[in-house]
Every structure is written in structure tokens, then in C-alpha cells.
Amino acid sequence: MLLAGYLGPSGTFSEQAAYAYFNNINEYQLIPFPTIQDLLQAVDKGEVSKGVVPIENSIEGAVNTTVDMLAFEVNLKIQAEIVIPVRHYFIGFEEFGFGEIKAVLSHPQAIAQCRNYLHTHVPKAEIVFTSSTAEAVREVAANKAPRAAVGTLLAAKKYGLSVLDSDIQDNKHNETRFVVLGKEEGKRGAKCKTSLVFSTENKPGELYRVLNIFSLWDVNMTKILSRPSKTRLGEYVFFVDLEGHILEEDMKNALMMVQRKTSFYKLLGSYEIIE
Amino acid sequence: MLLAGYLGPSGTFSEQAAYAYFNNINEYQLIPFPTIQDLLQAVDKGEVSKGVVPIENSIEGAVNTTVDMLAFEVNLKIQAEIVIPVRHYFIGFEEFGFGEIKAVLSHPQAIAQCRNYLHTHVPKAEIVFTSSTAEAVREVAANKAPRAAVGTLLAAKKYGLSVLDSDIQDNKHNETRFVVLGKEEGKRGAKCKTSLVFSTENKPGELYRVLNIFSLWDVNMTKILSRPSKTRLGEYVFFVDLEGHILEEDMKNALMMVQRKTSFYKLLGSYEIIE
Structure with a gap:
């Protein structure tokens, strides 16, 4: 195993x-x-x-x-x-109506993502923070009281509680x-992506020169993220996601050139997208 | 006032x-x-x-x-x-030696930034989290006990405590x-920056085309940051910092073109860098 x-x-x-x-x-x-x-x-x-x-x-x-x-x-x-x-679910005991619920438990991020819902449906309930959404469901399940949790469907099933409402997050996207x-290396799938992280010399236009390579080789960049290099303010590493697999000729050539033009280069993998 | x-x-x-x-x-x-x-x-x-x-x-x-x-x-x-x-300071009462300190109070981020220091100098002290570094110093000052805080020099002075050690953060940068x-608008200084946020149509190469404009007009980009557009996964807005002021001819021309080539454009200002 x-x-x-x-x-x-x-x-x-x-x-x-x-x-x-x-x-x-x-x-x-x-x-x-x-x-x-x-x-x-x-x-x-x-x-x-x-x-x-x-x-x-x-x-x-x-x-x-x-x-x-x-x-x-x-x-x-x-x-x-x-x-x-x-997808956040409102989880608790069916015996209690919404008006009776005294407390809502969840992780601060889940509470923040359902702020409007909670404000509208249980405006008077006390908010209690827990270390995870699963912990919130476990605590509510532990004793039968007019309390509810914001958590996953998986957790509701696991702890034998009822789903009182579904998809309660404010932003549906x-x-x-x-x-x-x-x-x-992962295996090659029907739809693939390649991720890498690099940094350039700290000179004007260096990032643009690297992105130019992707453009020249018709490699589509779906994401770019900058993070501090942790050396000094204003120096960054760039995370890039590209459409395609490194075994494809154009991708291979593009990355060979990127590696030459960057001061730090690390391939994070070519991998399948599970849909 | x-x-x-x-x-x-x-x-x-x-x-x-x-x-x-x-x-x-x-x-x-x-x-x-x-x-x-x-x-x-x-x-x-x-x-x-x-x-x-x-x-x-x-x-x-x-x-x-x-x-x-x-x-x-x-x-x-x-x-x-x-x-x-x-700069984090180790703040407390001079009467107590490091070996006597039973608890160290601070904001979780400050504690994380001084992890090696605390592990080396007060390995047995209990870590107590507070809502800010200033709150930690205030709490330590409130009663004379063998406790210390990680906080700013300003807070040590404000609450009348001693600086037991200086620059205790693990990363000096x-x-x-x-x-x-x-x-x-801010006023124009000796050294200026211009910040803007934009998004492009979700087509291959669109970000590259915008950065190309800065390159053509010799405008130096010192930073690019992507953040989710909050509509769907994979759609981003880009925050860009540029060297120079919008009253400079090249910058003005570059931004006029950027505005035409982007689906969302917001100038966050041209401003002075205080050094």
C-alpha cells in the first residue's frame, strides 16, 4: 500500500x-x-x-x-x-429552525465567504471560529444544540448531520x-499544462524578453504570478503556466531559450488537467 | 486640523x-x-x-x-x-534574565519572522499570540512578570519597557x-513612480502585447503583480509599477496606448518615493 x-x-x-x-x-x-x-x-x-x-x-x-x-x-x-x-453548506440538526440557531461555527475564511448569507439568514447567531470547516462540523455534531456549521458535504455525511442549505457562499464563482x-514526472494526459518558475536579471525589460520567447514559439501563457525573491524588496520570481507538454517540439524549444535567458529557472512539471 | x-x-x-x-x-x-x-x-x-x-x-x-x-x-x-x-525588538523587563522568561507574546506573523531567534534564545518560553505586536508590548507592560514581547521600538518606548535585544528577525532583508x-493626485517628487491596474481580454498573448507598449516607449516596469479578477479561475487583473511620472511625454503616450488595448484600466496615481 x-x-x-x-x-x-x-x-x-x-x-x-x-x-x-x-x-x-x-x-x-x-x-x-x-x-x-x-x-x-x-x-x-x-x-x-x-x-x-x-x-x-x-x-x-x-x-x-x-x-x-x-x-x-x-x-x-x-x-x-x-x-x-x-461549495459551502449550512450544516446542523433538522430539529431546530433557522430562528433558533444560537451559534454558527466555521473557519474564518469560510465565514468570510458566506458573510452576506449569514447576515441575511441568521443575523443574531454568534460566530465562533474553528481551525477548519471540518472541525466546525465535528464540534456541532458532538452535542445536540441549536448550533450550525459552515462546511463541506463530505463533512456533513461523515459526522451524520443534516444539510440545512446548499451553496451558501456569496460569490458563486x-x-x-x-x-x-x-x-x-506526472503522466501525459489529453489536456496538459507546464509550470515553471524563473527570475531574470534585475534590468529593465528582462521579463518582457522572456514573455517574448513564449510569443515567438506560439506557446500560450495562461497565468503569471510574481512572488518576492525574499532577498530584497523589488526582486521577484515569476511563476508561469503554459498550455501544452514539454515533449511538444515548440514548448521544448521555448523552454530551452527561457533557461538561457533567466538567472534562475526551475521546471515544476508538465502534467495532466483532471476535469 | x-x-x-x-x-x-x-x-x-x-x-x-x-x-x-x-x-x-x-x-x-x-x-x-x-x-x-x-x-x-x-x-x-x-x-x-x-x-x-x-x-x-x-x-x-x-x-x-x-x-x-x-x-x-x-x-x-x-x-x-x-x-x-x-525590525523586531525583544522587549521586556531588565530585571529578568533570558533563562527566566516564561512566555513570549506577539502577533503570529512577528513570531514566525523571529522563529529561529526565539528557538535559540528562549527555547522553553511559551508562545502567546496577540492581535498586534503593539498589543503584545502593552500586555507585557501591564504587570511585572518574566514575560517578553516581540514588537517595535516605538511600542517599547510608548509602554516604558526595555529593549532586551534588537533586530531579532531571522531574515535581515x-x-x-x-x-x-x-x-x-499626489505631488511630483524628485523620484517618481506610476501605478496602474488593468486586465486584458482573455486571449493568448494579450499581456505580452501590453508589456510591449512599455518596452516601445522605454518605460521601465519595476513590478508586475497578478490578482484574481474574482469572476472565474484563470482570469486576472495586473498591477504594474512604472518608473516615472504621467506628466512625462513617453509615459503619457505609453499609458494612452495601454488604455486602448485593455478591457479594464485604472490609474492608481503618479507619486513621489520618500527615501
Whole structure:
């Protein structure tokens, strides 16, 4: 039995992403990890074979811990990408009406994402923060009281609570991109992406010169993200996502040129997009 | 007397940045605000004339609340930029030796930035999180006990505590960039920058075409930051910092062209760099 880690606790969107990926791969046992750092280090040291972590959310942006660790701290390959819609559920006991609910428990980010809903439907309920949405559901399930949690469908099922309302997040375009990480290259799929991180010499126009290479080779860049190089203010590394696989001729040629024109270059992998 | 707000409480780096800017401007009274949102909305509504908020840190990257609000929620101009080195001080009572210190209080981010130092010098002290570094210093000052805080020099002075050690942050290249925001354009200084935010049509090569304009007009881009457009995953707005002032001919021409080639365009201001 091989081991695969996900950002825990059980009942989070990361577990849902891990299920989506490992669905048909019975040889993996899924293990929750308390932090992204712990998980990526465990994959890097070979303590688990694969790790599933969030890398970007459509509202919050990049998950900085994940991208910074991939650039600076571990040598891992992105093997696959999975996009999970962020759907928050209002979870509790059917015995109590909305007007009776005294407290709503959840992670601060989930509470923030459902602010309008909670303000409209349970304006008088006290808000109680927990360390994860799954922890909120577990606490509500622990004793029968007029309390509710904001959490995932997975957590509601796991702790035997009722779904009182669905899709309660204020912004309906809320999605999170997860990546599967491991020591080896991922396999080539029908739809592929290539991710890399680089920095240029700190001279005017250097970034433009690199993007020019993608343009010359007709390689489509779907994303660019800058992060501090952590050396001094105003110096950055750039994360770029490209459409296609490194085994394609144009991509290979473009990246060969990028590598020559950059002062730091790290290929994060060519990988399949799971849809 | 005019009012200017900063991200509070008193004794934080934001207050230090506000002092640096308003030093010679006696007509302003400085007021702390509990959150960046509250402060920017107060400036937008004209309740205070100016606001000083962090926009970028050399280790953590962009302050997302500030950049997202400037793009989507308020109509404010950047009037000046101030860079403050992040220096953490170990603050307490001289009567107690390091070996006696039972607890260290501070904001989670400050604790994280001094992790190695604390691990080496007070390995057995309990870590207690507070809502700000200033709050940590205030709490330690409140009763004479073998406890210490990680905070600013300003806060140590304010609460009458001793500096037990200086510059205890693990990364010595830690700086934060603050901006002064207001309803009007800032004044032109010796060294100027221009900031704008834009988005392009979601077609291959569109970002490259915009950067090409800066290159053609010899306008130096010192920073590019992408943030989610908050509509759907994979759509972004780009924040760009440029060297120079919009009253310069090349800059004016470049921006006129950028405005034509983008689907969303918002000038955040041409402003002086305070050094």
C-alpha cells in the first residue's frame, strides 16, 4: 500500500480533491497532514509518495505557502491539476429552525465567504471560529444544540448531520485549484499544462524578453504570478503556466531559450488537467 | 486640523510610516484604524483626508486586501510611497534574565519572522499570540512578570519597557512598502513612480502585447503583480509599477496606448518615493 497525503483534517476540500484524483487508484492510502509545510516536506523526504495541496483560489489568489515552497524549499514535480468548486453548506440538526440557531461555527475564511448569507439568514447567531470547516462540523455534531456549521458535504455525511442549505457562499464563482505533487514526472494526459518558475536579471525589460520567447514559439501563457525573491524588496520570481507538454517540439524549444535567458529557472512539471 | 488614518493600533510599523511622512506636516492629526478595509473606506468617504497602509512586504509579498480594494472597491490615488525596514525588538523587563522568561507574546506573523531567534534564545518560553505586536508590548507592560514581547521600538518606548535585544528577525532583508492614499493626485517628487491596474481580454498573448507598449516607449516596469479578477479561475487583473511620472511625454503616450488595448484600466496615481 502506497501513501498519499492531503491537507487535513478529514472532510476538507483537499480531501475531496484527493478523492477525485485517487478514485480509481486503489493502491493509495490517504493520510491527512496538519499543514502544507509538513505535507510537502514529507513528500520531499519520500515519507509519502504523493501530496495533494491547494495552489490557487479564484477569489483569494495564490496559496503563497505552496508556491514559495515549490520555488525555494522542495524539489517536487506537479503531476496533475484538479479544480474543485468551493461549495459551502449550512450544516446542523433538522430539529431546530433557522430562528433558533444560537451559534454558527466555521473557519474564518469560510465565514468570510458566506458573510452576506449569514447576515441575511441568521443575523443574531454568534460566530465562533474553528481551525477548519471540518472541525466546525465535528464540534456541532458532538452535542445536540441549536448550533450550525459552515462546511463541506463530505463533512456533513461523515459526522451524520443534516444539510440545512446548499451553496451558501456569496460569490458563486469560487473555485480552488489543487495540485498532486511527487518526486517523479506526472503522466501525459489529453489536456496538459507546464509550470515553471524563473527570475531574470534585475534590468529593465528582462521579463518582457522572456514573455517574448513564449510569443515567438506560439506557446500560450495562461497565468503569471510574481512572488518576492525574499532577498530584497523589488526582486521577484515569476511563476508561469503554459498550455501544452514539454515533449511538444515548440514548448521544448521555448523552454530551452527561457533557461538561457533567466538567472534562475526551475521546471515544476508538465502534467495532466483532471476535469 | 486635518485627519489622517493609519493601520493601528498605535506602535505598529504603519504608525512609523505615517510619522515618516507626516513628520513636517503639522496640520494632520493621526488616527489608528482597526483594519485596512475600515481605513480605505473612511478615506473614500472623505471622513479622513489621507490613509497610510502597507501594500507589499519583501518576504510575504503583496498585501492582498490593499491591492484588491484599490482595484475593485475604492477610488483613491496613491500620493506617496514609504519603505520601512521591518525590525523586531525583544522587549521586556531588565530585571529578568533570558533563562527566566516564561512566555513570549506577539502577533503570529512577528513570531514566525523571529522563529529561529526565539528557538535559540528562549527555547522553553511559551508562545502567546496577540492581535498586534503593539498589543503584545502593552500586555507585557501591564504587570511585572518574566514575560517578553516581540514588537517595535516605538511600542517599547510608548509602554516604558526595555529593549532586551534588537533586530531579532531571522531574515535581515525584511522591508515593508507603505502607501499614502487620498482622493487627489499626489505631488511630483524628485523620484517618481506610476501605478496602474488593468486586465486584458482573455486571449493568448494579450499581456505580452501590453508589456510591449512599455518596452516601445522605454518605460521601465519595476513590478508586475497578478490578482484574481474574482469572476472565474484563470482570469486576472495586473498591477504594474512604472518608473516615472504621467506628466512625462513617453509615459503619457505609453499609458494612452495601454488604455486602448485593455478591457479594464485604472490609474492608481503618479507619486513621489520618500527615501
